[in-house]
Amino acid sequence: MGKRQNLWGYTFLAPQLIGLLAFSLIPVLFTLALSFMKWDGFGAKEFIGLANYIDQFTEPDFWKALVNTAYYTILVIPFSIGISLAVAIALNKIKGKDFYRLFYFMPVVTSSVSIGVIWMWILNGDFGILNQVLANIGIDGPMWLTDTKWVMPSIAILSIWWGLGHNMVIFLAGLQGISRSYYEAADIDGANKWQQFRHITLPLLSPTTFFITIMAIISSFQVFDQAFVMTSGGPAKSSYTFVYHIYEAAFVDFKMGVSSAAAMILFVIILIFTLIQFKMSQRWVHYEDQ
């Protein structure tokens, strides 16, 4: 009956499907296959089973990269979400909202390399703007990017600023989706602003928060550009992130198999985190129509 129609459907989907296959699915399968092989990018690939994975779990650099990335995630996520929610609420009822929204969104569409270069100057310990501002108020600023203790927080600060506009716009959309009638009802019942926020805004915004949290965790596990442009993973590997580790294994050490194994491990880690979040979301995410 509907066979012809199905065929047409697939025909219309074909461009997207072929794109997805050629540029997503096949490379992913290729990576999976490579992770069981030894290959320097040239010549013959040799099947070596789980050796690459074992190599990774016994590799100190792998753990260092993992710890660094986890540390970065812990630094970024709460602040990133908290600040963008605060800004979104502040902007929600303000005049000239569109202007501010544009203003906050600008960094998001700027290339990460130029952002990295600009922040290298802002954070320069000797004559960066940030330390000069701090000096004016009597604070002796740290060597942001060249001190092993400060480099990860520096990159986190940049990322929070960089992701602010993106998260804020999504929050704004979420806020505008909340019907006025709830607030009016709460007003009549004598709820104050905080109670309204706590019992109306937050629960009804939870699907949006959930989406942003998942996206933020995924992207913070994939942090690379900032470390690559600003510090090359240094000083002394203190900004050596997981994706930087993957990059280095493949394109500096020419170990494609090892790099693929690390990439697969990252895939599994992100998958596990996302699943945990879905599991937990049943307790705190409320959809309006339920």
Added chain:
Amino acid sequence: MKKTKLAFLFLALLLVMVPVLQGCSDSSSSSSTGSDSKDSGETVNLTFSAWGNPAEIKVYQKAVDGFMKENPNIKVKLVPIPSDGYIQKLQTQLQGSQAPDVFYVGDGDISKIIETGKLAPLGEFMNSSESYAKPDEFAEGLWGAAKKDDEIYGITVDCNPMLLYYNKKLLSELGIKSPQEYFDAGEWNFAAMEEVTSQLREGGKYGFIADNGWASLFSWIWANGGEIYNKETGEFVLDQNEKGMEAMEFLAKMVKDKNFTYTGSLPKGQGAEAMFMSGQVGMVAAGRWFTPLFNENKSLEWDYISWPSNTENKTEPVGIPTAYLAANNDSKHKEEAMKFVTYYTSKVGQEMRLAGVGNAIPSIGGIDEAVTDSKVPEHVDVIIQAREQGFANAIQSTIPGLDKEVNDIMDLMYLGKDDAQTTVTKLAEKANTMIAEHKGE
């Protein structure tokens, strides 16, 4: 039902895509076959890639033009690649058989590239009458990792022995005895280095900018008569010789006392050369590559001084960074590619590129006057002498990844986080493991 259909469709599409994807990787070499030209039969087109700043690329072009003048039937196109990510790009091109016919390879990468089998062996051609340069014309210590099992895979394009640049004006303003005076008195040693840098610090300046790299590290170790790798067996020996340990202790102390400032503690992109030119620092270490820049700055008064020697000899061997020119083994015009390689690195080719105030010195004998006649700087001879004694990166760079690991371990010492003893222990452990692994393969 529907699901299985979808799965079939996916599978079908996959199968359709496979030949397409494979097709990407079997394509032929990049050099196009020549078209018929005026009268000299076929024109051969070669592509040649190198890294360099715009000024350097112009200089390379001189040798390219010289070659084309002598060989009107060969056209060489110079395609510069940024030095940042050069090896990544080259590697990708080699994988896809899209690499240039002739290309530069850095001293730290050449052994990796040799192992891929993508470099044409040059020995036989160099000993033929077609070649512009013979193997024995080059300084023996410069082959480094480009020679493997007595076969030549790359020729040094030029070389850059390490030495120190010092700011004459700054030192005399602060009333500091010049390194040249120490040297003439036979006292240009670690103690003198400490003295000069301490006085610079007292004068509110940086003493010396230390960089993290094999060339500087080895130069410090050799300066004290120490050794890091056994030149015969290739074993790591730094932890077993007193002199080498002393040199490491000295380095760690200089960093701790702030006589030396580590480049890694300077922001990325804030280089030693800029600090030297603005008179913030008294001494920097480099090959000849800072010279054109400093020479253009007419208010700057500076000179070369050899690496301090802490033995009874006036000078000790130093590290010599170099780059190699190699021919693509898959090139359609291998013969012409090799011809160009030997021309570019020959006396004629090197003189064209290095005469006057260039960014390097010749790696081939007999044309040193081209550099020394410039008298820039006054003691330009220092760099020529340094070449006679020094060594290219030969042992460490043949172990894939070791260069980087050593730099990572040294990074902590230069940042003052590890002491010399800890650093050497870590180095020994890492180097021994990696050398053993490499031998086992």
